[in-house]
Amino acid sequence: MATARAEQAVTAFPHEQRQLPVRVYTPESPIRHPGTLVRDAFRDLAIARKLAWRLAVRDISAQYRQTFLGYLWALLPSVMITLVWVALNRANVVHISTGTISFAVFALSGTIFWSLFLDSLNSPLSQLSGNRTMLVRVQFPPEALLLSGLVQVAFSFAIKLALLLVVAAALGAPLQWTLVLVVIPAFAFVAFGVVVGTLLAPLGALYKDVQQGLLAIVMPLMFLTPVIYPPPPAGVAATIMRYNPLTPLFGLTRRLLFGTGVIPYEGFGIVFGGTLLVATFGWLLFRLVMPLLIERMEA
């Protein structure tokens, strides 16, 4: 794991001559040997990939085996939120105009991609707490948990996306051939969520405040993001939405799906590029702090 510096030494079993892996554990920070840190990280990543798949299969099968409605649960929350907003809009409690596409399709696409972001954001921390006992007892690359979380997020998103396309087609939304490219903003949503989630996870594994804080912040954040309604033309909300890093992601998504709005090249580029950059550091940081976290998690 992160504390180890792997070397190769010629050491022998009594009756067979072979290379034994050597690991050295010291109080030193692995950051002092960046080369080794990165090499170990990539070595573990290969192991983590296979393990992540197993863990994801485990969690998905277990999760749905214990439910009556099964995979429907991936859909219900988004559908419920959409229905409430559609009802509010119909009753003229709110007045939301979404141009060429119906409000229901607009809102459903918004909530589905919003939940993709939320799932990604929560995934690292929930993986850490869900696998606590394993973490404090078994040596395995902790990246496996992050990757397993990604697989699970992708799985439930695939179900939701299928529903969205069916509903959109049924309601006569102007679906574009570009919709296959929607995987690009989808990937950006996941990356952005997981990176922020991973940076918060070590803190969150220690202090419950992080989880509470996330709960408190997501609802207001949703109203300051073009999830249910398009950005208003002016006002404080408009300014916040303009600088909200999620806004270009929603813009690109809807453009690719329905051909509405302009492609936010600049905004998307900045957010996506920045996310990938931070992701590399976030990953190494996560590796560095894991052993310290594990010793406090037992407490």
Next chain:
Amino acid sequence: MDIAPAIQVSSVSKRYCRSLKKSLWYGIRDMGNELVGRGQQADHLRPAEFWALKDVSFEVGHGESVGLVGHNGAGKTTLLKLINGLVKPSSGRITVRGSVRALIALGAGFNPVLTGRENIRVASAVLGFSEQETRDRFDDIVDFSELGEFLDAPVQTYSSGMVARLGFSIAVHTRPDILLVDEVLAVGDLRFAMKCFQKIGSFRAEGGAILLVSHNPYMIRRNCDRVVWMETGHVREIGEVNEICDAYEAEMANEAAPSLQEHYSDGTIRVVGVDCPAEIASGEGLSLRVVLESERAFVNPIVQVSFTDAGGQHVVVNDTLNDHVGLELERGTNVFELDYPTLPLRPGVYTFNVAVSEQFMTNLCLMDLAVGRFEVRREREDHGAGVLALAPTWHTDATAAARDEAAR
């Protein structure tokens, strides 16, 4: 050829925190230090901290089996965690040469809703096996675990013994260079425990290194060459298995003695004196004298004397009823003497207990546990296992042939 040891622990210390609030805060600070490259090097304690390990050094060679004994909180499990690379040391250095497998968290990664079959695949993956390796080992794991038809039932329907059996089977069907074992052999029934012993024994025979943590001296004697005795985070002693186990057991008995002492009396009778040698050799005789002071005469009294070993087990029990001793207990002083012509107990510390009852044991008048103690000396080199130390005459084919020859 000079072979570097499998595990090398050099002056390792580890500090832990007693207060949760402070622990969390230190956690944040430690993470910060790690990120700026300062690391965890520490030679002092912060408020509310203590040394879970202090200056611990020892080595385990390839093909060697080392036991780790000590009370709860001596730092044994912490040490295993450090060697397994789960937790960083606060100072010192640990070098591990070879692949490590820890029989610590049996069943870690199990999901209770999934079947045994599914969990085998998950737990194997967690332990670092590829799909192919898992498939290759699958039948062996299933056979060894003896789960039978439960293999396709959810793990939450298993008994705790079954979970442990499955966990052990998955972990042990591998050939690491180093095996870390933490008290797991205590699980399951005796027959399964024997199977586990065999498995560990064959691992040892193949040249693997073992570090075995146990409270059970018998387990250590049977499986280890050397022993590290830990006490409140320090190494108290390192040495050959019997030497350390004898000392450890003697100390355990001494510490246990006050807690074993228990006294009950209905007020009419009490022990006023016991007389017994402090030490005998194994197989030697033992004479015991008990003086009781009684306030009244007893109707059909029974006096019982028993010996208890360091583990709290009654190894010898005698009473006047079963030994057909006609007995009178009069008002005043009553003296009893017991002569054991030979007492073939295995070396160790024993306490003895005295009880008096009336009316064929329906009425307990006196029970005095651990009123005295004696030690049985080690006379010859042996592994020290079992309850009795007997020296039978062996007859082999050769001696039988010689006997037949002599008879002819």
